[in-house]
Amino acid sequence: MxxxxxxxxxxxxxxxxxxxxxxxxxxxxxxxxxxxxxxxxxxxxxxxxxxxxxxxxxxxxxxxxxxxxxxxxxxxxxxxISRTFQNIQVFKNMSVLENVMIGLHSRTSVGMIAAAFRMPKTKKEESFMYEKAIEYLSFVGLHEMADTVAGSLPLGKLRLLELARALATExxxxxxxxxxxxxxxxxxxxxxxxxxxxxxxxxxxxxxxxxxxxxxxxxxxxxxxxxxxxxxxxxxxxxxxxxxxxxxxxxxxxxxxxxx
CATH class of the missing domain: 3.40.50.300 (P-loop containing nucleotide triphosphate hydrolases)
Structure with missing residues (x-):
């Protein structure tokens, strides 16, 4: 091996x-x-x-x-290479879904100008990110909490959220x-x-x-x-x-x- x-x-x-x-x-x-x-x-x-x-x-x-x-x-x-942290690092004021979508940004290619003007490629990649984020949340069992504010989650769910975000980088x-x-x-x-x-x-x-x-x-x-x-x-x-x-x-x- x-x-x-x-x-x-x-x-x-x-x-x-x-x-x-x-x-x-x-x-x-x-x-x-x-x-x-x-x-x-x-x-x-x-x-x-x-x-x-x-x-x-x-x-x-x-x-x-x-x-x-x-x-x-x-x-x-x-x-x-991706990682989680012993001291959980999530964006507490953002939703569970948004936290995972942030992890997907390393896999997108849209630049700042395209994003600012909402060009077609941007919309396509946003749709991709949404679907993939739901997929990773489903994998860790958090898909039903996608719209929940991350800061309201108990510790166990926060660990799963951070894991989903790390997995989102593939x-x-x-x-x-x-x-x-x-x-x-x-x-x-x-x-x-x-x-x-x-x-x-x-x-x-x-x-x-x-x-x-x-x-x-x-x-x-x-x-x-x-x-x-x-x-x-x-x-x-x-x-x-x-x-x-x-x-x-x-x-x-x-x-x-x-x-x-």
Missing amino acids: ANLLDVKNVTKRFGGVVANNDVSFSIETGQITGLIGPNGAGKSTMFNMISNVFQPTVGEIWFEGKRTDLLPTFKMARLG PKLLLLDEIAAGLNHQETAEMGKLIQSIRNHNITILVVEHDMDLVMSICDKVIVLDQGEKIAEGTPKEVQNNERVIEAYLGTSDEEEVSV
Whole structure:
């Protein structure tokens, strides 16, 4: 199976603080990969480098054979990389439908002048955006709330809305940042099924997540960071039985299996 993303010997320093130290791993096309670790492990920093919010101090990040860490952040969606945020970022005064239509703008070609004068091409693309936005809302189960003001949605629905907007860019790689944060048990289980369904639509997924039950149930591969370094990589079962992982989470080297 071909690699979609390659992180090569990446180090990130913030002044004298080393957030990631010489980290390398690959994400294979068609897989769900989990990135986990204790608090302060460097997960969020790595996630932000992959999505090009930060640039590595040392090392390189490659996507589909192209180096991406030197590119402007705004080019990531057109390359095929989209993300959600742990702290939900939606336009609260806009409708659910309008939020998803914003995600579709990266796929349109109408310029400002054409839009201002409501030229025929503009109307055609607006119709396309509307239909596609409804399609993505239907996929996540929010189509009946299309006209609802986003700011009135409960947390679980907001997570689904942000997911629909990310999917609207038609990503090849979807980055999910704590997608289950704040969800109850039932909502988390439903989110897990939805993530697996997304993978079945030929979208590769990287999940940064604290909910270990979710990670272990949906991921094909799990990468573990601790204090900025990669300490383990493998299947969920292999990671659960890895002594370095057990020590990182529990501070013990006992040989019993733990649910990390």
